[in-house]
Amino acid sequence: MSCVGLLCAALGSDRNGRSLFFLEGVMDRNARQRAVYRSRKAAGVCTICGRPLGKSGRLCKTCALNKRDSAKVSYERALESKRCTRCGAPLGATDSTMCAACCQHIKDLASVRYELRKQHGVCVICGKRRAETGRSCCERCLAKKRARYHGGNYGEL
Ligand SMILES: [Zn+2]
Ligand SMILES: [Zn+2]
Numbered sequence: 102m103s104c105v106g107l108l109c110a111a112l113g114s115d116r117n118g119r120s121l122f123f124l125e126g127v128m129d130r131n132a133r134q135r136a137v138y139r140s141r142k143a144a145g146v147c148t149i150c151g152r153p154l155g156k157s158g159r160l161c162k163t164c165a166l167n168k169r170d171s172a173k174v175s176y177e178r179a180l181e182s183k184r185c186t187r188c189g190a191p192l193g194a195t196d197s198t199m200c201a202a203c204c205q206h207i208k209d210l211a212s213v214r215y216e217l218r219k220q221h222g223v224c225v226i227c228g229k230r231r232a233e234t235g236r237s238c239c240e241r242c243l244a245k246k247r248a249r250y251h252g253g254n255y256g257e258l
């Protein structure tokens with residue numbers, strides 16, 4: 102190592118003058134971001150940009166849309182390259198959009214959620230309203246189910 106190199110090392114920067122402490126800077130920034138996130142969440146504003154919340158209740162309208170779009174893009178990319186849309190594992194020759202492990206995980210989650218909702222007398226379909234007495238879902242979901250059954254209307258539900 103040359104003298105210059107040694108000097109640089111002693112000063113905490115590499116030969117190009119970049120600070121070797123840049124990692125600390127990154128960590129600082131993460132901590133700051135977390136603090137910002139927490140304060141925004143406490144203030145009830147969008148945790149990404151700090152604007153008033155939109156309908157989703159967690160992000161403002163713009164950020165919610167952006168997030169949805171990027172989720173859609175990564176989903177489509179995974180589909181195109183035949184990868185699991187949840188974990189990105191290669192899928193091989195299958196028509197499924199998720200790998201076996203993810204499929205199982207989703208199934209488990211769904212059945213746990215179903216049981217929980219049933220236990221609490223909450224609609225097992227939407228989970229938002231109370232289930233009708235003697236039924237596993239709410240009045241509205243029942244009506245939807247009926248409409249689908251009778252009218253064969255798969256459109257706007
Ligand atoms: Zn926002
Ligand atoms: Zn997967």
Ligand SMILES: [Zn+2]
Nearest residue numbers: 224227239242
């Ligand atoms: Zn419902």
